[in-house]
Amino acid sequence: MSEANKTLVSEFCHHLASGGGTAKLVEYLADDVVYHNIPWEPVTGHDGVRQVLGPFLDVAPAACTKMEILSTVAEGDTVMNARSEVWERGDIELVLPVAGVFRVRDGKITHWSDYFDVATIQPLLDTM
Numbered sequence: 001m002s003e004a005n006k007t008l009v010s011e012f013c014h015h016l017a018s019g020g021g022t023a024k025l026v027e028y029l030a031d032d033v034v035y036h037n038i039p040w041e042p043v044t045g046h047d048g049v050r051q052v053l054g055p056f057l058d059v060a061p062a063a064c065t066k067m068e069i070l071s072t073v074a075e076g077d078t079v080m081n082a083r084s085e086v087w088e089r090g091d092i093e094l095v096l097p098v099a100g101v102f103r104v105r106d107g108k109i110t111h112w113s114d115y116f117d118v119a120t121i122q123p124l125l126d127t128m
Contacts, residue, residue, distance in 0.1 A: 005104040006074040017067035021058045022050045030108040038115045
C-alpha cells in the first residue's frame with residue numbers, strides 16, 4: 001500500500017504545477033480532508049482547500065510553474081516528501097522549499113500539511 005500511496009501523493013503534487021486548478025486537485029482529496037498550510041490555520045473539506053488555494057490556482061494572479069519532488073518516504077498510510085516549487089507572478093519568480101506530510105485512506109488524501117518558511121513566499125503574497 002505504501003507504494004500506491006506514494007504514487008498518489010506524487011501525482012497530486014505534480015498536479016499543483018499543471019495549471020489544472022483546484023477542480024482537479026480536490027479529486028485526490030477525501031471529502032473531509034484536513035489541509036494545514038503551516039503557519040496558517042488548518043481548513044477542512046474541499047471548500048476549505050479551494051478557499052486557500054483558489055487565489056493561487058484558479059484566479060491566476062500567481063502560479064506554481066514547476067514542481068520537483070526531491071525525496072519521498074512512505075510507510076503505511078503516511079507519505080512525506082521534500083519538494084521544490086517554483087511560483088511566479090508578474091516579474092516575481094521564487095523557489096519555495098516545502099516539506100509535506102500526507103495521510104492516505106482508501107485512495108484519497110485525508111490529511112495534508114505543508115511546512116515552509118513564509119518569508120520565502122512573502123514577496124509573492126505582498127502582490128496579492
